[in-house]
Amino acid sequence: MPGSDDGRHRPRRTATDIAHAGRDPFAHHGFVNPPVYRGSTVLFRTVESFEKRDQKYVYGRRGTPTSDALEEAIATLEGGARTWLAPSGAAAIATVLLSFTKAGDHILVADSVYLPTRKICDGVLKRFGVETTYYDPTIGADITHLMKANTTLVFTESPGSLTFEMQDIPAIAAAAREGGAITVLDNTWASPLYFKPFAHGVDISIQAATKYIVGHADAMLGAITAGEATARRMLSEAQSMGICAGTEEMYLGLRGFRTIQVRMERHWHSGVEIARWLEQRPEVARVLHPALPSHPGHEIWKRDFLGAAGLFSIILKPCPKQAIAAMLEGLELFGMGASWGGYESLALPFDAKNARSATAWNPEGPTVRLHIGLEDVEDLKADLDAGFARLRATSP
Numbered sequence: 423m424p425g426s427d428d429g430r431h432r433p434r435r436t437a438t439d440i441a442h443a444g445r446d447p448f449a450h451h452g453f454v455n456p457p458v459y460r461g462s463t464v465l466f467r468t469v470e471s472f473e474k475r476d477q478k479y480v481y482g483r484r485g486t487p488t489s490d491a492l493e494e495a496i497a498t499l500e501g502g503a504r505t506w507l508a509p510s511g512a513a514a515i516a517t518v519l520l521s522f523t524k525a526g527d528h529i530l531v532a533d534s535v536y537l538p539t540r541k542i543c544d545g546v547l548k549r550f551g552v553e554t555t556y557y558d559p560t561i562g563a564d565i566t567h568l569m570k571a572n573t574t575l576v577f578t579e580s581p582g583s584l585t586f587e588m589q590d591i592p593a594i595a596a597a598a599r600e601g602g603a604i605t606v607l608d609n610t611w612a613s614p615l616y617f618k619p620f621a622h623g624v625d626i627s628i629q630a631a632t633k634y635i636v637g638h639a640d641a642m643l644g645a646i647t648a649g650e651a652t653a654r655r656m657l658s659e660a661q662s663m664g665i666c667a668g669t670e671e672m673y674l675g676l677r678g679f680r681t682i683q684v685r686m687e688r689h690w691h692s693g694v695e696i697a698r699w700l701e702q703r704p705e706v707a708r709v710l711h712p713a714l715p716s717h718p719g720h721e722i723w724k725r726d727f728l729g730a731a732g733l734f735s736i737i738l739k740p741c742p743k744q745a746i747a748a749m750l751e752g753l754e755l756f757g758m759g760a761s762w763g764g765y766e767s768l769a770l771p772f773d774a775k776n777a778r779s780a781t782a783w784n785p786e787g788p789t790v791r792l793h794i795g796l797e798d799v800e801d802l803k804a805d806l807d808a809g810f811a812r813l814r815a816t817s818p
């Protein structure tokens with residue numbers, strides 16, 4: 423029923439894009455996937471051709487058929503004009519921040535932002551004379567009051583990947599544009615599937631492709647996607663920054679990309695089911711998952727997002743540190759470690775207190791971030807249930 427229910431119509435088109443975007447089998451003798459082109463030198467046939475650089479590929483760093491395939495696929499799904507690959511999500515963030523700022527500029531960065539993003543702002547950007555103001559991620563249109571004459575960039579991340587504040591991206595992007603600044607979004611949580619940055623006013627979208635695009639915890643990769651207005655500038659900056667991704671990693675990104683929708687649907691639905699189950703547990707004070715009606719950002723999620731990641735946090739009722747350790751260390755299916763977006767479940771204790779400066783983070787108890795993988799939901803619940811029993815046994 424096209425047009426009657428966008429929830430049903432849109433994924434059908436997206437699914438087709440995921441299978442076909444960036445593919446040209448008959449450029450590779452009919453093989454379904456492009457080969458991994460390993461290369462630095464690209465040869466030219468004539469002096470004239472070399473001087474004009476008049477062929478599609480000129481140097482390994484400047485692109486190969488493998489990078490083209492993944493860049494085109496990601497750009498299609500994000501809805502942007504062009505994508506560039508970077509060696510990691512952090513490298514993509516640093517490249518964008520360095521590309522769109524200069525000495526004397528002021529930028530606004532969400533207080534809930536991924537910690538290494540904050541480190542780039544407080545380190546290299548500060549050293550180069552760029553001033554950062556951190557803002558309450560839930561500020562919405564009021565961000566206009568923080569805009570200065572020299573504000574050139576507003577950095578967003580929605581939801582924050584530890585504390586899960588939702589941002590009103592359309593309102594923030596409109597205020598930024600009004601003040602002559604560009605809006606950058608770290609879109610890793612939603613993946614290019616569940617939030618469409620360029621339909622919501624964003625100028626540059628960043629993916630830690632390490633997470634859901636690669637999807638199997640086996641490669642580091644980043645992606646920068648620019649809209650029409652910023653693509654030309656990004657092209658020249660990306661070239662001068664020398665960013666390019668490893669050939670094997672690009673291939674793994676492309677391989678992961680082709681199954682992102684079926685994986686994400688499972689992460690989303692299993693995540694919500696376990697989040698709801700956790701909300702009923704006596705050991706849990708609060709569940710921070712934007713797809714739950716109890717979340718303060720739920721209305722924004724419902725309005726702007728097409729689905730959810732398998733990543734969310736819980737605030738436990740106060741308990742001693744050794745009780746958390748007993749719970750987490752005994753888990754059989756949930757691993758403990760950084761990163762997420764692979765097929766496996768993860769559970770990680772965290773403390774976001776020192777990762778913010780504009781807003782207070784005072785949870786009522788210890789905090790744990792969960793990534794719900796592709797395992798059976800009942801098995802995951804049983805693993806957590808046994809974990810809670812250990813937690814209770816270790817609490818006074």
Ligand SMILES: *Cc1c(COP(=O)(O)O)cnc(C)c1O
Nearest residue numbers: 510511512536583610630632643
């Ligand atoms: C992991 C992550 C990054 C950084 O990606 P890497 O590939 O690990 O460098 C950036 N933003 C968010 C939200 C992330 O979760």
